[in-house]
Amino acid sequence: MSSDHVKPQRPDGGQFSNIKSKWLSRHRMATSHTSVYKKTHKRTEMTCETSLERLLPEIILRILSCLDAGSLLCISLVNRHFHELTNSNACSAMWYRFYVHERNKKKIANPKNRKKVAPSTVSPQEFPTGYWRNMFFREMSGLSGNTWKKKLNRIDPYSGMPCYTEEVLRSLCVSWEITVTDGRGQRSTFKQSHAAFSSTAVFLYWGASNWPPFNQLTSLELHGVLRVPLDCPAAYRPGWKSFMSKIPLQGENKELCASDKLVKLLCIGLGVTLGFWQGGWEIAFVILNLHTHRLVERSLHASVCPHTEAEVSALFDDVDPEFGLHGYSAYIELHNTEKMIMSARHSQLFCKRDEISDGYLPLEVIGRPNKCLNSQLVSDIRLPWRTEVLHGYIKDCCMMNLTLWDEAQQPFWCVTAPVVITDADADADEDEVSFDVDAESVSILYHSEEGRVKIRLKRIKDRDEYSVDSLVIYIPVFKVNEHFGRNY
Template sequence: MPPEIILRILSYLDPGSLFCISFINKHFQELSNNNFMWYQFYIREHSKKKKASQEDQMIHDLGVVGVQERPKRYWRNACFKEISGLNVNKWRTNVQRIDPYSGLQRHTEEFIRSLCITWEITVTDGRGRRSTFEQSHAFFSSTAVFVFWSAVTWPPFNQLTSLELHGVLRVPLDCHAPYRPGWKSVMSKIKLQGEHHELCVSDKIVKMLHVGHGITLGFWKDQWEIAFVMVNLHNHRLVERSLHASISPMSSSWSQCFI
């Protein structure tokens, strides 16, 4: 079937379906990254929030050629940022407002929930194998967020060499979560072996080891099998730290989406 016909068929898909099509093979990956199709999605999302800017109107006037001249995946990533709310300056302005009583930024919980920010932990063993775990629960207080990882089969602690905490923002597309694109920021990276860590509390069931950066590991009593992980994240600049603390190895820049 000619590529033009396939592109015509793909133009009827929603953004989530079009993105998932890229996993079929290299041919469909190339077709599904067509700049003009993603530009149409971008304009649609952009117009929901405000009128098209002069730049958008200029590009629209240029037609297909002007849109296609943009770098590969440019409009796809621009569309993802619009859907995720990263192109809206409202939260960036409001999150800077300081509460006079606590000295912390206002509306932190509101913006974390509206942007659907979550956190993940990635552990690495001595052979370089990496395992990533999504959070189980998050509880908000006036000054901090308490994030828990439980009901997870963790690798043996004595085989782990490092632990990384990531802030994660996924694009709310209508596709399976494991394939959903997004951005990942490394907030903390801790060595687990050969470092001095503090055993903070112990009872008849579990013992807890504080490894730094607000991260505490819970172990079953009389063994070093991880039962749960708990992280205390202070609200000070938490939105910025969760989004921009550093650049994940899975993306070359913040403007790029990871898969």
């Protein structure tokens, strides 16, 4: 054979072909492993997504029938499949069994009525979807009966408010939440950290530490929250939210009312007070006062009474020429969320026609000639405050609760707000001078669009005690005309 037809040999002696063949074989093995992994992984994902749904409905219902109400509710939050299953007619029998058990438990606990609830002759599946589930939640929350409404019908003769407001709110597990909105529309919700009750008001406190910057906030909303007392995590418990009020945060109708070395208070209206750290406008806490007049209805009206009842107006009396100027009663109390400072009830308050001035109708509750009506206040008037880290108190500051009734004993004006003790010379209307060397005159002033309150006090020197010198309530004339149908 000629040398022209002989292929040239590589100097490596064929090692290149061996390396190439080994590389190709390893590449094929890696590719095959990758494809097998991808197929296996994809098949595993499909199996995980559909394994629960592949179970027979009878088996799933058999498993769910062994759960209690709280566990069944948590199962409904796992995915859409379980949510639809637990709310379908297939689970109506379970929710109906929970409902009957809860009803019978309450009937047995009530000594006046020990008759158990008889099973329904109609099949639970014949009711609308989710009917017995909702009925069970309403029964658990106490909304299905009228027990709490009957309790609110009993009135305290001294304060004039329902006796069992605190008991009803606590038995219904009612709480309150604040939602703030910034300029970009982002909303942040905060749960209350503390609640304190008096005879005519409830004091709510938010001491969170992650408040948004105040200069970016536009509004504050208050909601009453009703949670079902199920045996499951609180975040998963069903409930209802009731919108109560909305307050704009950026405006001119704001005023600083008190301060200490660490915090300062800003009243923004409707019983809401913001606490800021000194040296800036960073929110430290939020204080809210709510009057107990129809407080339960206002906190639950979204789920119990969708339409809030309108304010009742007094009937016109064409026989009495001074109708609307007499027959008032007032109950006032000062407290600091820890103890009562003063409480007093006064009746037969009146105002003569010629005493109306500057658009206000004055009602003299305690006057200077009536020295026997003066009340002695306890010492140490201060308002406690608390955050997650620090706590303290603001001196010469407390909460005022006022309830004013008309001649028919209908609530005419209800207010609860923080008030501050100031020097007497800050009151421009004061025309008397005290010559008592052992006491100095101070004032408590409150004013809003609904009315004004002026309290004159005598502070005994070196004892930090006070005595009431006078107390006058000023009602706008337009409010009297609107309520009584007059034209003063």
